[in-house]
Amino acid sequence: MYFFLCNLSSLEIFIATCIIPKTVASLLMGSKAISYPACITQFYFFIFLGVIEFVLLAVMSYDRYVAICYPLQYPMLMNSQLCVQLLLGSWTAGFLATIVPTVLVVRLPFCNDNRIDHFFCEGVLLIKLSCADTQIVELINFMNAFIIIFGSLVMTAMSYLYIINTILRLPSASSRNKAFSTCSSHFTIVILGYGSCIFQYVQPSGHHTSYYKMVALLNTVVTPLMSPFIFSLRNEQMK
Template sequence: RPMYFFLCNLSSLEIFITTCIIPKTVASLLMGNKTISYPACIIQSYFYFLLGSTEFVLFAVMSYDRYVAICYPLQYPMLMNSQLCVQLLLGSWTAGFLVTVVPTVLVVRLPFCNANRIDHFFCEGMLLIKLSCAETQTVELINFMTFSIILLGSLVMTAMSYLYIINTILRLPSASSRNKAFSTCSSHFTIVILGYGSCIFQYVLPSSHHTSYYKIVALLNTVVTPLMSPFIFSQRNEQMK
């Protein structure tokens, strides 16, 4: 049940992220009106990073859930009780809020003079900062540090969980047990690879902002991965089917 509880929340997050970006993008393409108001741009940027940051913390939480299920299977129902699951979920949202609110406040306080064109299909914080006519080096550094902390911090926790998981699986006596344990984690591991890979390219590698692949990777992160998630999680799961 904890696994499906977290999957339900992951699905909700991906729906919210897609809803935050895609309707406006599709409307712009169909109607030819590619303008967006300043308040709407700030709100879109804020919720995109809030939901994205929360999702990465949830990845780490889900990897911990798999760690407990495989490394401590007999104690799993007791350790991953409903109270802890709710606390972990609230912790994910709290971490996402805290890491997003300060950079957003700093962006709102920036002056914008003449430049008002974003080379992207939605309002993305780092590109919005570059439109300011003020000195933005400090704001860019704070944005880079906060999102690197949430991204790399959750990645380290996820990697540690999987190291313990792999170590436990390799010590299982039978091949069928090892295959069953690996299949339990394969879906989550695939989503983790897609999510972290695309976002590290976007936000941790500074040179990525100057490449033609930036928007393609953003499209992968906001459309393709949420679209593929239901198929990835149900492919080897009879209950999901």
């Protein structure tokens, strides 16, 4: 659990570092300009790290499933080798899922309007700046986001269905409370992460409301800021 928590914390630091320093610099210095290479780099790493985080959340739900449903076999099933393999699989999935969207955006022509109505180079709004027909690019990006978000969400939901079923069959109330507290922190992060990203990315083009930037702020700033408190307040060992 702590191995995956360490990696989740690192990912959230990287995601915030990818966006927040430039945003703060723009606010302090008054200049909101960003170069094209820097914009594409920010766009790439935001997607890359975001995909890894979703896959890692699914992996963490599987880790909790094994810990609660097979507690005696947990050290054998979730050994160090498997943990490293799952982590490498998360990073590989992030790399593979980011290649196509990045290549498609880089190949788009940008003509006149270069103003992004956001505080960072977000993919959906970046595509809207192109003067070419972007329907195919938008469809591919939508399908990519749908597969990543809902694929990992299904894995997480299945793990928690088995977890809840096992917890409800525990004989004592103290055992049930202990098992629920083991999963509550991760479950909170799952709700925050999936809820905000489904609102942002898994919706048809042109349906982005005025709350879009607020949700992005929740996803990129508030959730990473709250994660240490969420995971430590419900964890006696961490205290």
